[in-house]
Amino acid sequence: MSDAMEEVTHEATHEAAHGNRNSKLIGLLISVLALFLAVSEMLGKSSQTHALALNIEASDTWNFFQAKTIRQTMLRANMESVKLQADVSKPEVEKQMAAWQATIDRWESEPSTNEGRKELVKKAKEIETKRDGYLEQYHAYEFASLLIQLGIVLSSVTLLTSIMWFSAGSIGLGLAGLAVLIGAYTKAHFLLALLH
Numbered sequence: 001m002s003d004a005m006e007e008v009t010h011e012a013t014h015e016a017a018h019g020n021r022n023s024k025l026i027g028l029l030i031s032v033l034a035l036f037l038a039v040s041e042m043l044g045k046s047s048q049t050h051a052l053a054l055n056i057e058a059s060d061t062w063n064f065f066q067a068k069t070i071r072q073t074m075l076r077a078n079m080e081s082v083k084l085q086a087d088v089s090k091p092e093v094e095k096q097m098a099a100w101q102a103t104i105d106r107w108e109s110e111p112s113t114n115e116g117r118k119e120l121v122k123k124a125k126e127i128e129t130k131r132d133g134y135l136e137q138y139h140a141y142e143f144a145s146l147l148i149q150l151g152i153v154l155s156s157v158t159l160l161t162s163i164m165w166f167s168a169g170s171i172g173l174g175l176a177g178l179a180v181l182i183g184a185y186t187k188a189h190f191l192l193a194l195l196h
Contacts, residue, residue: 022162022164023159025167026155026158026159026167027159029155029167029170029171029174030152030155030156032174033148033151033152033155033170033174033177034152036144036148036174036177036178036181037145037148037149037152037177039181040141040144040145040148040177040181041141041145043137043141043181043184043185044137044138044141044142044144044145047134047135047137047138047141047184048134048135048138050131050134051131051134051135051138054127054128054130054131054134055131057127058124058127058128058131061120061123061124061127062120062124064115064120065117065120065121065124068107068115068116068117068120069117071107072104072107072108072117075100075103075104076104078100079097079100079101082096082097083097133187137184137187140180140181140183140184141181141184143180144177144178144180144181144184145177146177147173147174147176147177147180148173148174148177148178148181150173151169151170151171151172151173151174151177152170153170154166154167154169154170154173155167155170158170
C-alpha cells in the first residue's frame with residue numbers, strides 16, 4: 001500500500017510541477033505581450049500627436065492662403081473701382097495701377113519667401129500628405145494593439161482553463177500584432193495600405 005501511495009504522490013507532484021511550469025511560461029508570454037502592447041500604445045500616441053500638429057499646421061497654411069486670396073480680391077476690386085471712376089491714362093493712376101498689379105502678382109507667387117498663393121498650396125498639400133502618413137501609422141499601431149490585447153486575453157484563458165491550445169492562438173495573435181507593429185514603425189506602405 002505504501003508503494004502505491006508513494007506512486008500517487010509522486011505523480012501528483014509531477015503534475016503540479018508540470019502545471020506550474022506551464023503557468024510560468026504563460027505568465028512570461030503575457031509579460032512579453034504586455035511589453036509589445038506598451039510599445040505599440042506609445043508609438044501610436046506619438047503618431048497621433050504628430051498627425052494633430054500637422055493638421056494644425058496645414059490649417060494655418062490654408063488660412064494664410066485664404067488671407068492672400070482675400071487681399072488679392074480686395075485689391076482687384078479697388079483696381080476695377082479706380083478704372084471706373086478715374087482717368088486711367090493719367091501717369092499717377094497708371095503708376096498706382098501698376099503697383100497694385102505687382103502686389104497682386106507677388107501674392108500669387110513669391111518663391112523667395114515661399115509665401116505666395118502657389119507656394120502655399122504646395123506647402124499645405126505636402127503637410128497634409130505627411131499628416132495622412134502619420135494617421136495611417138496611428139491606425140496600424142491601434143490594430144497592432146488590438147491583436148496583442150487579444151493575445152493577452154487568450155493567454156489568460158489558457159491560465160484559467162489549462163487548455164494549451166489557447167496559448168497557440170495567443171502566440172499567433174501576438175506574432176501578428178508584432179508584425180503589424182514592425183510594419184507601422186518601418187512605414188511598410190504595403191502593410192499600411194492593407195489596413196486602410
